[in-house]
Amino acid sequence: MPYRRSPILFVVALLIAAACTQPPPSGATSTPPSTGGAASTLVYYADVSDLISLDPAVAYEFSGVLLVHNAYETLVKFEGADLANIKPSLATSWEPKDAGTTWDITFKLKNGVKFASGNPLTADDVVYSLQRVIKLNKSPAFLFTDIAGLKAENIKATDPITVVVSMPKTASPQGFLSILTFTVGGIVDSKEVKAHETAGDSGSAWLLDHSAGSGPYNIDHWTKNSEVLLKANANYGGTKPALSGVLVKHVPEPTNQQFALEKGDADVARNLSPQQITALQGKTGIATTSGNSLLLVYIGMNATFKPLDNVNVREALRTAIDYDGIIKDLLKGNAKKVQGIVPVGLSGANETAPFQADVAKAKALLTTAGQTAITLELLVPTGQAPGGTSWSDLASKLQADWAKIGVTVSIKQTAQADLLTTYRAQKGQLVMILWGPDFPDPDANVGPFTDFAAKSIAFRNAWDDKTIATKGKEAALITDITKRTAAYKEITDYVLHNGPYAVLYQPTELFGLRSNVKGFAWNPMGWLDFASITK
Amino acid sequence: MRFLGFLLRRIVGIAAVMIGVSVITFAISHVIPADPAVAALGDHATDEQIAAFRAEYKLDRPLVEQYVTYANGILHGDLGRSIRTRRAVLDDLADSFPATLELSFTALLVSMLVGIPAGVWSAIYRGRMPDFVVRLLALAGGSIPIFWLGLIVIGLGYYQLGWFPGGGRIDTFVPPPPTRTGLYVVDSLIAGDLDALGSSLLHLVLPALTLGYFSTAVITRMTRSSMLEVLGQDYMRTARAKGLRERVIVLRHALRNALIPTVTIIGLTFGSLLSGAVLTETIFSWPGLGRYATASAVSLDFPAVLGVTLLAAIVYPLANLVVDVVYYWLDPRIQHG
């Protein structure tokens, strides 16, 4: 070398490069965020890499839903973990009336509700909030436009405390009310949001990391890839939350979550595996709890692919699976044995679970179908399956079960996106995958699983059964609860034995907590009421 | 005039490499059999939503057109929008780059502060126990999987001993300093915030030690071997003959010359640090470029992957250029061929 280079200079050069590549700091990061202090803040460790926006009209991923749920209130709600009984929230009454060609629901609003900004909540805010969902047309919008058939002009404020929503007769008012409990129905402060509108985005850019709601908490800040802080809303009308702050920290590694929980740095660990939970049992200062999910892990069978087109073959495959073994051994009991297409926790759930490995019966079914040696390909995602096992271990178990009845299954593991692309194109033979309902109503599963025309699950498995599709659509519209449940029982019984599905289990969510954390009630739709938690 | 020529040539060279990097990464990102729209929107998306997404991100245009749009964007400072986070890739990078920079700097600093003295010591005591120990440790450093090391380090340092924090850049309840450079240590010094300074330094220890082990090993070996070469040369004998104390000889003459090859590899080691950062950041929950790159690659978020690779590939040549420019000013007699 003709000259000497100093390592110090190199380091300085990089610093200069760093400083030059910095765009001006955005507002959120240049003011140091303040937290309420360790004693009054719940520290919640989770993998929130799916968080995209905190705007209720945009948030659709689990992490977004969890946070939005605590910052905004909806017209109607479910309490705690219950998903069957609709309770009043911002609306004190709601009457679906048959208006000839439409269902008209009249919502009467509660008096005296204020937003976090101090602005009073009126019918105009409700109309604005619901209309902007339709206008923005982001991921959750289809719940309003497709499922409920809403159009913006059919949402009206007739006086400051009354909102009338008209929906077509083809949509279900029960379903719509369930949808309204979801974060997409969060009511935003229209004055505040309008003040932050840019380029006609209905304030979406600002609401991405700010909140303008009436819920028990406000979004204090969202440091991307790092943490979200919720602070108690001083203007909240209900019981003030015990904890003045909730800090959701992005810590994707379950090992780190576990360490932090044991050390006391975390109050809640969201993504622990069943083995970790077992290891934590009995440790001082730690408690574990579980919550229901509405997820179903299932096998989809292509109903036009020979020999899967024969219903006896499908039934044989269902009959051969060792469901108990999967739940007990692979999942360590961390799941419910559910074989119907409506998960437990929703009305219309059918708890009949007749299948459990019966090799003789399965073989007999195959003989009836005239098939003795079948070869099939099972498409399996990579990574962890819900409930605490890996997809590949689950697949190996099924492969072994089916081998016993003479069905040879080859496992093909691909990345999730790849699998979905194939599945959506009806090109799978057997596909292992999961499904969660978009809103807490049985139609959120029955529709996709039975209606070929909906281009959802039934379509992907090439199952075009017009009778059951019609029955599913009719059941959605029944208003009488008893009649509706009976209708869904009939449907789910039918699909159990005739459909192209083998539902394996409904996983349970597991949480690690510090033992002083109380009031933790996980709602199967994927949220928590932080306001009820104390520590 | 010569300076301008030199600068121009270097910049053109860097630009050529960057174009190559962008073309190759772009090609890789578009070879995917899976549909990035499906990856982003998931199983519940309707066909219309997928089509709208593809149109929005111009996924349905021919490849060359997509590249041209992209390249054009870069020239205007627009690196596209991340499919996963839906934000401008430039914003995502600006958020995560300082964290990785801080970690890599610290790891590099550690490597030099530990590696150079270790190499010298090892050379002086060649053939004896210190030499053997250092060489063994250096061998381990070049052979150890960094993610495994990280697990052990965090298991011991945080979980078992509780001496160090278990991840993140700063304590949960210590507010980070106001952003000037994005490097918490520097920013805390500027703001005079001792709490933040202490907390950020403490949080840097474990990840920097993990990340820096490999480069420490490389620098140790390089220093040792160049020291050994130098220690045997003629002018060393001359220096000794002049009667200076042995220690002074070592420190003054040998080290200075021995450092030259060591320093030339610092740039290379910095590149390996960025690679190592991917795994280290995952284990230590470090919100940096490495973690961002992993998340982007998993979600087939190719605008983000492109952005990360471009940034990573430009850091070293750019810094080298700045250093060379500074030296050119310092010593205009230097010939640049």
Place this chain on the structure above:
Amino acid sequence: MVRRSPILREPLNIIAIALIAAFAVCALLAPVLAPYDPLAQTLSARLEPPSAAHWLGTDSLGRDIASRLIYGARISLVIGVVVVALAGIFGTFVGLVAGYAGGLADEALMRLTEVFLAFPPLILAMAIAGALGPSLTNAIIAIAAVTWAVYARLARGQLLSLRRREYVEAARSIGVSPARILARHLLPNAIAPLLIQASFDMGAAIIAAAGLSFIGFGAQPPTPEWGVMISEGRNFISTQPWLSLFPGLAILFAVGSFNVLGDGLRDVLDPRLRRAN
């Protein structure tokens, strides 16, 4: 006193060669050596610490860790050999073409290697493996893609410097045939840096593959690849540390041996590059 080859003078070298031989034996004779089927799950014997029945314990599905390590040696050695072969052959070819052709082709090819060398290796490997899909094969392709460029530069450099070697001139001047010159004098010396690089890259490939598996891009469970095993054990660090400990040690020893081999080869084969050891 028996004259031992210089490479055997270092005790470290002997250990390294022995370890490599051991790994090779494990790889070749895995079905014979492994006490259990690496994929066989014994759900009644989960997470057992090392014992007489299971020398290195069992994992979360009751699989014998020792057997998995032995099969893992097979996988890792295959990874190393294939990556080095692919990258080495392709890179050398490119380098020779560049050196031979000269001019614009040389410029272009060398720029290409510069581009590939500008990528931080793991990030490029992730991008490739992510694009192609997570599998061991794709991981090998990805790692080879980040490795070949060095060989191109080395091969080209060797070709260019050899052209100018004095003794080529000398040999030619006394009438030795070009083929003889090539075989006897040029090639053995030319290959030296490439062999040395190959030795180091064997280790680097094994670590890179393990790294990719760890973040989900390479080999997938239940394949008993060492990186997969560390990944599977990462949630058990506090309770059953042996799950991740042993595969990590396996990598450490395997890669360490290849690094020592590389050092030894460097000392012996290339006096020009020899470090005063």
